[in-house]
Amino acid sequence: MTMKVSSRQVDGVTIVDCSGRITLGEGSVILRDTVRDILAKGNKKIVLNLQNVNYIDSSGIGELVSAFTTTKNQGGELKLLNLTKKVNDLLQITKLYTVFDVKDDEAAAVKSFK
Amino acid sequence: MAMTEQRVSYTLDSSLETIDNAEEKATIIANELGFPEDEVMQISMAVREGAVNAVLHGNAYSPDKKVNLAFERIGDDLIITIRDQGSGMDLSKIPNPLAPENLLKTSGRGIFLMRSFMDVVEIRPSSTGTELKLIKHVHGSSAGGKEASQ
Numbered sequence: 468m469t470m471k472v473s474s475r476q477v478d479g480v481t482i483v484d485c486s487g488r489i490t491l492g493e494g495s496v497i498l499r500d501t502v503r504d505i506l507a508k509g510n511k512k513i514v515l516n517l518q519n520v521n522y523i524d525s526s527g528i529g530e531l532v533s534a535f536t537t538t539k540n541q542g543g544e545l546k547l548l549n550l551t552k553k554v555n556d557l558l559q560i561t562k563l564y565t566v567f568d569v570k571d572d573e574a575a576a577v578k579s580f581k
Numbered sequence: 582m583a584m585t586e587q588r589v590s591y592t593l594d595s596s597l598e599t600i601d602n603a604e605e606k607a608t609i610i611a612n613e614l615g616f617p618e619d620e621v622m623q624i625s626m627a628v629r630e631g632a633v634n635a636v637l638h639g640n641a642y643s644p645d646k647k648v649n650l651a652f653e654r655i656g657d658d659l660i661i662t663i664r665d666q667g668s669g670m671d672l673s674k675i676p677n678p679l680a681p682e683n684l685l686k687t688s689g690r691g692i693f694l695m696r697s698f699m700d701v702v703e704i705r706p707s708s709t710g711t712e713l714k715l716i717k718h719v720h721g722s723s724a725g726g727k728e729a730s731q
Contacts, residue, residue, distance in 0.1 A: 491597065491600060491633055492600075524626065524629055524630065525630055525633070525688070525691045525694055526688075529686075529687035530687070532685055532686070532687050533687045536685055553622065557694075561678060561679070561690055561693070561694075562679050562684060563684065566684055566685065
């Protein structure tokens with residue numbers, strides 16, 4: 468299953484609903500382009516909703532890191548929402564769970580932006 | 582791979598399709614061998630990462646170079662071998678992705694993930710390519726994986 472994304476605005480925060488696989492190739496490119504487009508429009512509060520992301524490889528992990536640092540470097544914040552167990556486990560063993568701000572409730576994620 | 586067979590191998594192009602193909606084959610074979618669901622995922626992901634290394638870093642997408650993928654059942658072990666035809670991986674340049682200075686790097690986690698998920702990971706580089714051997718004990722415990730993740 469290829470990756471699909473759709474974006475929506477909630478109280479000034481851009482929520483990106485992702486589904487499918489974030490892997491080397493199309494999945495990583497879609498995520499990269501999506502975050503770049505959001506930032507280019509001046510939206511700097513981003514939540515990646517990964518509830519329906521069932522698979523991610525090392526390239527996909529790298530893409531999440533890239534999205535995080537790109538957003539931060541532009542004065543914004545990117546948070547992760549609703550990790551599946553598989554993605555959660557991967558972020559734990561790669562120690563990236565401590566880097567990302569991970570939320571499990573959308574309303575709380577939106578409110579957490581300053 | 583039928584359960585009665587002991588070894589099956591494939592010669593694959595250096596393409597993105599090969600990576601997905603290798604992962605799919607690993608998933609099928611691991612399921613056939615009766616690995617639990619979480620270990621099937623670990624095996625398929627390790628094979629995917631090995632295939633990524635072979636296609637991207639080893640053969641650099643060269644249409645003239647092939648990736649050889651083999652699955653072998655020996656005793657209680659599933660042995661997966663991935664060979665590329667590149668110039669040989671430089672093992673001294675593999676960073677520790679858990680080091681604080683590397684945490685925010687966007688690459689360099691493939692081998693770490695393989696070592697986290699498999700019981701044994703052997704990398705043999707040579708001037709004619711790199712051979713990667715991944716071993717998972719069919720009835721193994723998770724302890725082996727933890728030992729190999731160092």
